[in-house]
Amino acid sequence: MTKPQVLQVGSYPEWDQVPLDAAFTMLRYFEASDKAAFLAKVGPEVRGIATRGDLGASAAMIAACPKLEVIVVYGVGYDAVDIAACKSRGIRVTNTPDVLTEDVADLAVGMALMLSRGMLAAAEWVASGEWSSKGGFALQRKVSGKRAGILGLGRIGAGVARRLEGFGMEIAYSSTAKRDVPWEFIADPVALAARSDFLFVTLAATAATRHIVNADVIAALGPAGMLVNVSRAANIDEEALLDALEAGRLCGAALDVFEGEPKLNPRFLGLKNVLLQPHHASGTYETRQAMGQLMRDNLEAHFAGRPLPTAVI
Ligand code: 8YV
Secondary structure (H helix, E strand, O other), X not given: OOOOEEEEOOOOOHHHHHHHHHHOEEEEHHHOOOHHHHHHHHHHHOOEEXXXXXXXXXXHHHHOXXXXXXXXXXXXXXXXXXXXXXXXXXXXXXXXXXXXXXXXXXXXXXXXXXXHOOHHHHHHHHHOOXXXXXXXXXXXXXXXXXXXXXXXXXXXXXXXXXXXXXXXXXXXXXXXXXXXXXXXXXXXXXXXXXXXXXXXXXXXXXXXXXXXXXXXXXXXHOOOOEEEEOOOHHHEOHHHHHHHHHHOOOOEXXXXXXXXXXXXOHHHHHOOOEEXXXXXXXXXXXXXXHHHHHHHHXXXXXXXXXXXOOEOO
């Protein structure tokens, strides 16, 4: 039997690549030097697209594959997949929820601690010998007992909130609707930021959430406030954030995602009040293996005519 042809948008670890290659004809888009020519050549026979949360599948890519049936995303966020195009053609889309929730929440809390306690600069203080030559490190800002705002109380936001309870923090959240949780509901992001020392951005990115963290939210968080983003860069007005960080109108920001990543706005690199992470909130062996397995389960289920384990549409 001929193997289904699957367009592979980005690289995967070896433990996924080997079984993918065994079950499907994987067409490595990411390795093609002339991507448009590659797509024009292989697109007509493509029945599946395997992509990642950070890469997605554009309208042009989907249009180049007239026999496309399914798109499997290695990641929970599918904002970079053109869902409208998929819906109009009855193309199924799957993601990898749940298996990465705890890791993303871990990193968000770790980033808040690291930023607030100045751990990056403190490590440098030791490594550079300044500790022995100049003495103790500058005092930093306390985390325990502070007020945390969670913007987007889905699986990951709730995971962050549960962890912050362990730090005795006063937790409030903003979400599409009030939830049955012990934390305070504050619908308006500006009001949420105004009562928060730390604002965690954990909401799925959609057209409606674009720049939800705007200049007003940043101003409300204020010069003692810290922002942590483990969702998508599009949820934040990056220019407004950079302006506030440069002017000291925001104390600090810990970010795992950036506009145009992996290239960063160079203004970030001149700042001392940021903690910059390379979009690796789900990046542990355990979680990436579980994500890969779930993505492959979805792809195999589709071509075997079985129900999709984690369908988005
Ligand atoms: C990425 C993510 O998929 O889950 C998501 O939405 O953004 C990540 O887990 C990661 O970049 C994998 O390549």
